[in-house]
Amino acid sequence: MAMILYHGAPNGPSLIVLAALAETGVDVERRPIDLLAGERHVLPGIGEAVALDMGIEGEGPVLVVDGEAMTDAVFLAQYFDELSDKASLQPSDPYAHWEMMMWCRQITERLSPAAALLGNIEFSQETLGAMSDERFEELAGRIVSADLRSRWEILRDGAVDLAQIVDSRTKVLQAVERCEKQLGDGRKWLMGELTIADLATFAWLAGMERVLPESFRDKPLTTAWLQRVRSRPAVASVLADCGADVATFWAPGPEINRWG
Amino acid sequence: MAQVTLYHWEPNANSGKPMLTLMEKGVEFESHYIDMLQFDQHRPEYLAINPQGTIPAMTHGSRVLVESTAIMEYVNEAFSGPELMPKDARDRWRVRWWMKFMDQWLAPSFSMIGWSVFVGPIVRQRDPAELEAAIERIPLPERRVSWRKAIHGTFSEAEIAESQRRVALGINMLEQELGKREWLASDTYGLADINGFNLAYAIPLSQPSLCNDEKTPNLLRWLRAVYARPAVKKCWALGRTDMVKRVAVLDGEQI
Numbered sequence: 001m002a003m004i005l006y007h008g009a010p011n012g013p014s015l016i017v018l019a020a021l022a023e024t025g026v027d028v029e030r031r032p033i034d035l036l037a038g039e040r041h042v043l044p045g046i047g048e049a050v051a052l053d054m055g056i057e058g059e060g061p062v063l064v065v066d067g068e069a070m071t072d073a074v075f076l077a078q079y080f081d082e083l084s085d086k087a088s089l090q091p092s093d094p095y096a097h098w099e100m101m102m103w104c105r106q107i108t109e110r111l112s113p114a115a116a117l118l119g120n121i122e123f124s125q126e127t128l129g130a131m132s133d134e135r136f137e138e139l140a141g142r143i144v145s146a147d148l149r150s151r152w153e154i155l156r157d158g159a160v161d162l163a164q165i166v167d168s169r170t171k172v173l174q175a176v177e178r179c180e181k182q183l184g185d186g187r188k189w190l191m192g193e194l195t196i197a198d199l200a201t202f203a204w205l206a207g208m209e210r211v212l213p214e215s216f217r218d219k220p221l222t223t224a225w226l227q228r229v230r231s232r233p234a235v236a237s238v239l240a241d242c243g244a245d246v247a248t249f250w251a252p253g254p255e256i257n258r259w260g
Numbered sequence: 261m262a263q264v265t266l267y268h269w270e271p272n273a274n275s276g277k278p279m280l281t282l283m284e285k286g287v288e289f290e291s292h293y294i295d296m297l298q299f300d301q302h303r304p305e306y307l308a309i310n311p312q313g314t315i316p317a318m319t320h321g322s323r324v325l326v327e328s329t330a331i332m333e334y335v336n337e338a339f340s341g342p343e344l345m346p347k348d349a350r351d352r353w354r355v356r357w358w359m360k361f362m363d364q365w366l367a368p369s370f371s372m373i374g375w376s377v378f379v380g381p382i383v384r385q386r387d388p389a390e391l392e393a394a395i396e397r398i399p400l401p402e403r404r405v406s407w408r409k410a411i412h413g414t415f416s417e418a419e420i421a422e423s424q425r426r427v428a429l430g431i432n433m434l435e436q437e438l439g440k441r442e443w444l445a446s447d448t449y450g451l452a453d454i455n456g457f458n459l460a461y462a463i464p465l466s467q468p469s470l471c472n473d474e475k476t477p478n479l480l481r482w483l484r485a486v487y488a489r490p491a492v493k494k495c496w497a498l499g500r501t502d503m504v505k506r507v508a509v510l511d512g513e514q515i
Contacts (some may be wrong), residue, residue, distance in 0.1 A: 078356065095338070105330065109364070
């Protein structure tokens with residue numbers, strides 16, 4: 001069963017999946033793409049494009065298996081973990097598993113849209129703004145999901161709602177505070193043992209150290225934990241592969257909750 | 261075995277997901293009905309269980325669990341009984357993908373329309389001062405915004421239009437997916453079907469022009485197959501409002 005992983009630079013959702021891949025040792029053909037050039041929307045050989053087209057997580061990695069486009073970084077990390085007999089990145093106890101999935105869900109629903117919004121404004125807006133109208137329309141025209149396309153357009157136009165920016169800063173700070181509290185009993189990893197929760201949280205939070213350094217001030221446990229994740233051989237190898245400043249790579253992310 | 265108590269509203273949407281999962285697994289549980297329309301979920305006795313004031317919540321011995329889809333996965337893993345997750349890793353991915361798609365993208369659109377036509381008009385008849393006090397007791401700020409919109413009927417035209425776009429698109433996606441296999445995410449009945457049925461059981465009634473035997477035969481086949489299950493009959497019998505009685509539309513031979 002040939003598996004091809006199309007992924008962006010190791011930041012955000014692409015980092016979650018690349019780190020999980022390195023930790024589990026699953027054999028996958030990796031094909032780097034430029035997410036901010038819209039390359040995710042012209043992938044070859046996809047017979048079943050539903051997950052790819054909906055883009056609920058935004059511009060994340062795509063795993064193609066037998067023509068099926070599989071997306072969502074946390075679920076792909078679980079997929080690799082369940083295929084692998086090497087690593088176990090998920091607790092076997094049902095309650096501990098529930099805790100891990102609840103944590104990941106908080107990260108996915110609250111931190112990731114906020115971090116993506118702030119990271120994109122800081123590092124991607126200028127690139128998109130400098131694109132010719134013709135080039136941008138060609139790119140946007142390939143995006144099947146209307147709501148994902150509108151997130152690209154809003155970012156390019158600089159029309160991001162100020163209230164969303166303020167709220168996003170609060171959500172990043174809340175995520176850091178949540179980590180600091182969780183690590184308060186001296187544990188090494190967020191769930192005790194290393195799990196997907198560490199990879200997912202690191203992948204969205206690490207890039208925020210540059211954008212919102214004040215959120216990390218006086219948070220020694222979180223800062224040390226970020227460094228611990230960064231130093232893991234699997235994570236370090238993924239970051240080194242990129243050979244550039246990974247925290248500057250962003251592309252439109254998940255939508256901010258529109259209802260409740 | 262430790263006692264299981266489920267705090268839930270109607271067998272519908274988020275409350276119905278763990279209710280039906282427990283029933284399919286054959287797990288005995290104490291049912292604790294929380295009347296959402298009376299704001300029971302924001303009263304101190306419930307906030308002592310779940311400080312966020314969201315329903316459902318489940319206790320299993322001393323453990324407290326929240327978030328309906330995560331509770332479903334816990335119930336499947338923690339108890340014996342029929343396996344509700346497929347064995348194959350890619351099928352398991354598909355179950356998770358569809359549950360997230362429904363929870364985060366599709367259900368909020370159904371919910372916005374449902375609240376604007378069902379919950380809002382019922383609640384709006386109460387004393388405004390009492391309502392405002394009830395809203396102020398809601399712990400999560402985003403839920404306060406949602407309740408205010410529902411109670412005062414202040415959804416914008418653009419918001420409702422976007423929800424309607426997603427509902428129509430979602431119905432098409434479900435129809436296509438159910439044309440590929442017997443159940444939503446794999447060849448065996450499981451959590452994705454339980455989640456999906458809670459979202460979709462009344463679509464033939466609420467969206468008759470988009471969902472009927474002619475336009476969406478696979479969706480109707482699947483809804484009827486889920487509805488035929490004894491656990492579903494038992495679960496929906498716990499409903500108290502006219503809203504959940506809409507499930508009877510599936511008794512019709514031709515919709």
